Amino acid sequence: DGGITQSPKYLFRKEGQNVTLSCEQNLNHDAMYWYRQDPGQGLRLIYYSQIVNDFQKGDIAEGYSVSREKKESFPLTVTSAQKNPTAFYLCATRQGFYGYTFGSGTRLTVV
């Protein structure tokens, strides 16, 4: 079955640590995205990539970094510079103009 795999589903981070969230897709979609969801807020775009070895900042990129070395993979690193990292993180791909597919998400909690 084609889809998006996000791992881990739950992640706990100590303050000051960097953590990396995994996103793997086998849909053969070129474009990939990272969104963040906070309670009572919509999804906000962190980073996106339309092609391998290229990525762009979204609306809330500060404190995050990404890489796109393979078409299938778009990992997100939450750095210690992110002041409020506790959130639900969603990876998505896009085919065509508006054919978005979302992964099942990773819940990151700072302890």
Place this chain on the structure above:
Amino acid sequence: DQQVKQNSPSLSVQEGRISILNCDYTNSMFDYFLWYKKYPAEGPTFLISISSIKDKNEDGRFTVFLNKSAKHLSLHIVPSQPGDSAVYFCAASAANLYNQGGKLIFGQGTELSVKP
């Protein structure tokens, strides 16, 4: 600057009745609108969409209405079922946003509860 707004955080409806979820937007450049359904700890799943050249789109129990002059869209679910209980997000995009990666602008979401 919240370009897409869902002003009702929650909605409770009796099974079999109509659910109406509302969404307002401010950017007149938006030309495509989507509704997503989301369960806790899961990713959103696509429900229905509408292009700005239309004012209505229907898919089974789900109908989306678009009023461009009022910059308002609504999702109607008839009849509502307990399995419809979830958070519903409206999202918008535009051709110029497509050139910026095709990002979606999301509303805050409305939590629908359908009671048996």
